[in-house]
Amino acid sequence: MSTFIAMPDAVAGSVALSALVGSLPLITFFVLLLVVKARAYVCGGVALLVALAVAVVGFHMPGDLALLSATQGAVFGLFPIVWIVVLALWFYQVTVLSGRFEDLRTLFDTIGGGDLRIQAILIAFCFGGLLEALAGFGAPVAITATMILALGLKPLKTATAVLIANTAPVAFGAVGIPITTAGVLTNLDPANIGAVVGHQAPFLALLVPSFLLLIIDGFRGLREAWPAALVIGVTFAVAQWWSATYFSYELTDVVASLAGLAAAVIFLRFWKPKGADAVRDRLGVAKPASPESLTPARIWMAVLPYILVVAVFGTAKLWTIGVDIPAALAATDIAIPWPGLDGRLLNADGEPITNTVYQFQWLSSPGTLLLIAGLLVGLIYSLFNAHGKFRLSLGNAVAEIGRTFWRMRFAALTIMAVLSLAYVMNFSGQTIAMGTWVAGLGAAFAFFSPVLGWIGTAVTGSDTSANALFANLQKTAALEAGLDPHLMTAANTSGGVVGKMISPQSLAIAATSVAMEGKESAIFRSVIWWSVGLLLLLCTLVFLQSNVLAWILPGN
Template sequence: MYTPDLAPVADSLAVSSLIAMLPLATVFLLLGALRWKAHWAGLTALLVAVLVAVFAYQMPIHLTALSATQGFAFGLFPIMWIVINAIWLYDLTVKSGRFEDLRLVINRVSDDPRVQAIIIAFCFGGLLEALAGFGAPVAITGVMLLAVGFSPMRAATTVLLANTAPVAFGAIAIPIITAGNLTGIDYQSIGAYVGHQTPLLAFLVPLFLVLLADGKRGLRETWPIALVIGVTFSVAQWVSATWISVELTDIIASLCGLAAAVIMLRFWQPKGGDEARARLRAEDVDNTAPAAATGTLTPARTWMALFPYLLVIIVFSVAKLWTPAIKFLASTDVKIPWPGLHGHILGANGEPVTSTIYTFSWLSSPGTLLLICGVVIAIVYRVSAGDSLGIYGRNLVKMRFSILTVASVLSLAYVMNQSGQTITIGHWIAGTGAAFAFLSPILGWLGTAVTGSDTSANALFATLQQAAAEKAGIDPTLLVAANTSGGVVGKMISPQNLTIAATAVGLINKESEIFRKVIWWSLGLLAAMCLIVGLQSTVLSWMLP
């Protein structure tokens, strides 16, 4: 039996926390400063986490190794299972030639690449996050931006920045529901609080996207539509989370933002679109960005171009929103107590932790649903079984190091979590008293950066946030919500998500370059979220529901 010790080093929480941070520091140092390849950075950080667990936390080496294997399995399934099938779905559309028609459809809405960045990465990406989550939005919207002329690096950074505000309510609000289940706080209340935090950043994200896409010139030329879409999304997110449905918040907000874009573009068009497209193509020194699409769209071609994405939306809507389908899919999940590990790690209450149970969601996984969609698309597009399987096999070979990276990072996360390293860091930060309100989003950011999942960040820190709030005399719902909101800005620097973005746009082993471009966005948005939550605990308490 193993029970994690909060302060195993010199009986000091501060010293133990600094030791516990070594695996994270290793990842960020190797990726950001030394520019190592992501899989080597992940494997090295995993080794550091194992050494800390065994020598600092006195975790038995066999339990440490088993924790790593459980994390490795989770990285393969469901995480990379989702990404592999998302990219395969895209490759089928390319093989069929229908992806060229999708470019024409997107150009019909707007041929300005900066507006397309908002519509694809923010609106459509938000819808995919609401329905699927777990990396699928980054993978799918990344390749869509390539299709409209973005260079691979700009496409990757754009989709990572866009995949922020919708994350809190992603996958039908699973992060918020998880926090509610763990804390006993009504998840609708947590969702309402989150709905009074993330919209304060969401309205700025489209402005940041056009700034990232085309610099200050792009911001000057397109700020009206970026602001309209951002404000519409934010207001819809605020209203839905507070009064309509936490589960449907991102679906409503994304559709409202898309509708606002379509309506405004009928009466107003930004200037400089052609010049912006030329600048985007000029920066693509490898000439991987495709030329602008040309041709005449018929209703049939339009329908066939949109078919894969409409199919994904329909399938995921049924799977996530229709109760009979939800119950049926949930009934197929297989709960596997991890052999040799389950029952051997105890929580602070002396009871075995449940994180050692691996859920094999072979049918309900978003990856399996994407696989089913891909099979249907191959049939409709008349892509032969041989070609379809060939594409799948080549993708597996191409993504082998990406798969290793994600699996090693999830191994790292499981070792840190089950040995107690993550909770040590959390308790140390939570010991700051009333000032913790300003720091509480950092825990969500940290948890999501490590695991790549806002849901996992809430599983790690929601109860800690609740206990720290009660001890400091702060509204517990506020800090549990802050954990969720802080997590949304940590996802873009997660090694897992960096790898997904790099793989989708063809920048294999360039995760370190992407990391250096997005880290400052992540830290800036985190600082803003910390300020928002801190003020909401004091002078801005009136704005909470």
């Protein structure tokens, strides 16, 4: 059977020309999305066809290998990605069906002093950061979007806010998986990579709460509520820096999110935003009814789902006392060499690559852990909320899984198409060609290094996938250019966090969550300049850290 080696200069022996040809699928996708305004899953499907054609004609990949690459990507998109997103939405729906979500809203209303802007920051940034720490893979966008939409904010502003809020936490998402992946692929210490990311992401975290005020209520909102945004942003950033540098990069987002929320609770006891009703009038949001007084028992039941999420994920990811639960769960993963593909894709040394082995994480997947947590919530609610407004049966909670899958059907098609696209581009050498061309910039590569992570995450929707694509390339380019490989690998991770908001996967999730299916292009136009602006800021920061600001990095 034929084999294939991906070459960065496959098109006419030119890396530049190969990079240009390799970018055609991405150009196709965004032209269809922005100009034609086609649905995201249509854009993904057409771009996939272009990627297959480029792989076969331009990069000389055997047609059967290109098609098999697409199938592996589609299956990976379905499980675990779609599985995680659907279960995250279902988990939220269980709280809605139980009636307890209204109590959670009231709790946020109480903490936020009735100010919609502060509530949005607490939900999208602090609570979303906690969800990113535990689940990642789109779950924070899905859950926080539905929560903020329920507060009365308009759909487009809601989608924009949650996508931008889901930036700084992404690098440490899903218990630090992007950084762990980078460490595995580069043979660099992931703790050192995480510490460097901890000196980049906090700069974004410091700014994001203020950006949310601008998005929600313009410069007037920033002028009226900046003290709260500053306190939350500074606290989150400092906690993120401390945890990544001195404590644990895996728990960085947990520490930062809880610290930001605690700082908000304390600060808002002494400072109150002005004009909460005026804000609602300006935004066209109806004034909510006077919130009911919450008893301690109702507060406990309202926050119980998220306590259980922390407990389930914390146990599954970190518990090693007596029984190494993470290792036990990992042992249940089933490695499936992809039929017809495994062993036929080779690296430059002629050895088979390992990415053709599909890991079926049926038990250790964050989606399955969300299912376990949700079933526990449904069981507890059915036992202790058997009457009145909080009535919920376990059967109804389980039936909601099917309804959620149906609701997410078009988003699932988009995700599967985009992951198929990513796999074809990766295995055929299209992404490697683009990355190699950028890496040929020499010392100036330090400035452009985050762009690779930005591109990788924009294509795949995952910072983990972006590191899988480019982490080793970043290390190699850094060594050739005399740069710090930890800094460049970290820059790939940090660049990915500002690319996630424009990824088709994230756009589809946000659109579905705020009932804007088919209008992903409007959301894209709303977030693209925020993404580009933050990318330029990050590029400048990394470039300075490679020379004049090298002293601020850990170990210097």
